[in-house]
Amino acid sequence: MLELNPILVKDLRSRMRGARAYVLLTIYLLILSGVTLLLYAALAGSIGNDLNAGRQIGRTLFLTIASVALVEVCLITPVLTSGSIAGEKERQTYDLLIASLLTPWQLVWGKLASALAFALLLIAAVAPVMSLAFLFGGVSLAEVVIAMVGLVVTAVLYATIGLFWSALTRSSLGATSFALGSVILILLGIPFLIVIATLILGRDVSSDFLEAPLFIYLSRLFIAAHPFIALGVTATQISSGENIFVEVVEAGASSVVVPSPWLLYSFLSLIFTMVLLFFCVRLLNPTRPVTTEAPARAKQTGAPDGA
Amino acid sequence: MTAIVETLDLTRRYGTNLALDHLNLTIPEGAIFGFIGPNGAGKTTTMRILTTLLPPSAGEARVAGVSVTGDPRAVRRLVGFMPDFFGVYDNMKSWEYLDFFGRAYGVAAPRRQQMIGELLDLVDLGHKRDEPVMSLSRGMKQRLSLARTMMHDPRLLILDEPASGLDPRARIELRELLKELRALGKTIMISSHILTELAEMCTHIAIIERGRLLAAGEVQQILRSIRAHRIVEIRVVAGAARAEELLRSHPEVLELRREGERDGEDASPLDDASGPHLLLVDFAGDERAMGELLAALIASDVRVSHFAEQAGDLEDIFLHVTRGIV
Numbered sequence A: 001m002l003e004l005n006p007i008l009v010k011d012l013r014s015r016m017r018g019a020r021a022y023v024l025l026t027i028y029l030l031i032l033s034g035v036t037l038l039l040y041a042a043l044a045g046s047i048g049n050d051l052n053a054g055r056q057i058g059r060t061l062f063l064t065i066a067s068v069a070l071v072e073v074c075l076i077t078p079v080l081t082s083g084s085i086a087g088e089k090e091r092q093t094y095d096l097l098i099a100s101l102l103t104p105w106q107l108v109w110g111k112l113a114s115a116l117a118f119a120l121l122l123i124a125a126v127a128p129v130m131s132l133a134f135l136f137g138g139v140s141l142a143e144v145v146i147a148m149v150g151l152v153v154t155a156v157l158y159a160t161i162g163l164f165w166s167a168l169t170r171s172s173l174g175a176t177s178f179a180l181g182s183v184i185l186i187l188l189g190i191p192f193l194i195v196i197a198t199l200i201l202g203r204d205v206s207s208d209f210l211e212a213p214l215f216i217y218l219s220r221l222f223i224a225a226h227p228f229i230a231l232g233v234t235a236t237q238i239s240s241g242e243n244i245f246v247e248v249v250e251a252g253a254s255s256v257v258v259p260s261p262w263l264l265y266s267f268l269s270l271i272f273t274m275v276l277l278f279f280c281v282r283l284l285n286p287t288r289p290v291t292t293e294a295p296a297r298a299k300q301t302g303a304p305d306g307a
Numbered sequence B: 001m002t003a004i005v006e007t008l009d010l011t012r013r014y015g016t017n018l019a020l021d022h023l024n025l026t027i028p029e030g031a032i033f034g035f036i037g038p039n040g041a042g043k044t045t046t047m048r049i050l051t052t053l054l055p056p057s058a059g060e061a062r063v064a065g066v067s068v069t070g071d072p073r074a075v076r077r078l079v080g081f082m083p084d085f086f087g088v089y090d091n092m093k094s095w096e097y098l099d100f101f102g103r104a105y106g107v108a109a110p111r112r113q114q115m116i117g118e119l120l121d122l123v124d125l126g127h128k129r130d131e132p133v134m135s136l137s138r139g140m141k142q143r144l145s146l147a148r149t150m151m152h153d154p155r156l157l158i159l160d161e162p163a164s165g166l167d168p169r170a171r172i173e174l175r176e177l178l179k180e181l182r183a184l185g186k187t188i189m190i191s192s193h194i195l196t197e198l199a200e201m202c203t204h205i206a207i208i209e210r211g212r213l214l215a216a217g218e219v220q221q222i223l224r225s226i227r228a229h230r231i232v233e234i235r236v237v238a239g240a241a242r243a244e245e246l247l248r249s250h251p252e253v254l255e256l257r258r259e260g261e262r263d264g265e266d267a268s269p270l271d272d273a274s275g276p277h278l279l280l281v282d283f284a285g286d287e288r289a290m291g292e293l294l295a296a297l298i299a300s301d302v303r304v305s306h307f308a309e310q311a312g313d314l315e316d317i318f319l320h321v322t323r324g325i326v
């Protein structure tokens, strides 16, 4: 008989048993609907009553809801997982799990799945609010689907980032700080680097370089690592009538076909997720006793073991 | 009896600190094996290696013939481990706790239900089945942990200081419980730095200090080997210097120490004015020879107020062994 992952069962049980999950869900929805209402009140007063105005309201609402939901997913999902493995270490149950017949992969997957189950609940809760925007028109179904895909992909990657720190550090507090630190680094670091790069490249770089396909690919890939930029650019492209899946970049005489930013983003996120999961599984392998010992001690033990 | 645990030159280093130094242990199947040593001796380190939680730096450890580094999963199936702390989850009832670990060991659902009932009864927690784990007392948590180690019906139980923090009554209960487990055919390895705790229930003991095995074997056998030379306490009121001289040259005196001093290196002769002196003699002779020794002391005008063999229970073995006398 096939049994559910034990970690998943246990964590879902305890997550849903406490009041925390419901408080979090309520706060999340309150923020989302509060912003929506405020925005609607502001827009409804300033824009006229014709059909176009309705579309405009719908579109603005959609973009706002998607952005707020994305911010919330970026900040909540790493916190959901960062306490998971570190929490086992704090409760001193970590050794018991490692000494059991659970495989490291089962442990990692159980922790991730229980956090994702909750994250998906949060994302699913966005749907009714989004359908409100849908009612006004101005938003295509494709856009809604892309937004949802973007949210899910973000949830998976950022949950894995939290999980990675959780496997690496000993305390949940440390793991949570590192996880949120990484998220902030990604969200602020990439735009910062983009600005720097534009400043440098804007001055004295030949157009040959800027129009080389390799540069075009790499720069798009880099930009697409940022969820807001990737999804925002996609939204602009779709509203200006471009293809959903590809973007054609004019480079001098020829043109280069690049996948749409949201596709690039999903692809990148998937790769990073898999790499991080790989490291998580390695960290949980007791033949590398890094995780159960103080970092300073772990460093000491590392050397003779490696030999 | 066949060996369920075997270690061959097992060595573990933490940086430059040698926690285990070429340890060679053998635990026969069906034994209650007391693993004794002072703080920092390497007991926990050995147990963590045997439960595959820690890789050895060198040497080998086998459980039922399976190498802990070669096939850790097979070893985990054979071993139930109770660390020297309880890992408990808040928000979890006693039966759920056992259920979770049953799942973690891949115990099928119907068997799990049956085991939970049986084990809770065995550790006398049947009435706490639906209580949150956090609400249990220390002794109850300890017993629940013990039930947890049994969920997958392992052949070997490794219990790291299970009696620490328990009151005398709970210790007795624990002892009874371990005897029951032994009757069920389990081999039990149990560590402690308190010897009396293990004295009556163990069939075998091993004494370890600073990562080295000092003595190992059946309890009776170790007691006998210790008895071969006994420690005689002699309290001298007058003529201590003469007494020392006589004792040093006596063929059956293996070692002579003054009370409160480690190596007996102090060469200055004892002064009777500084009060009565207690001499500890490691004596290889039998009871008759002891009588002769006393007579010899008296004959050379030494005034003795106390002359007795130290009561030799396990506690003494431990003290002597770890002092390096044996």
Ligand SMILES: Nc1ncnc2c1ncn2[C@@H]1O[C@H](COP(=O)(O)OP(=O)(O)OP(=O)(O)O)[C@@H](O)[C@H]1O
Pocket (backbone or CB within 6 Å): A293, A294, A297, B014, B017, B018, B019, B037, B038, B039, B040, B041, B042, B043, B044, B045, B046, B193
């Ligand atoms: N994680 C670690 N990092 C570095 N050194 C360690 C670590 N764990 C144990 N040691 C060292 O290894 C030696 C043996 O420790 P161990 O915990 O095995 O002793 P023990 O016999 O269980 O002692 P106790 O009775 O206090 O539990 C000690 O010198 C200790 O300082």
Ligand SMILES: [Mg+2]
Pocket (backbone or CB within 6 Å): B043, B044, B045, B084, B160
């Ligand atoms: Mg210990």
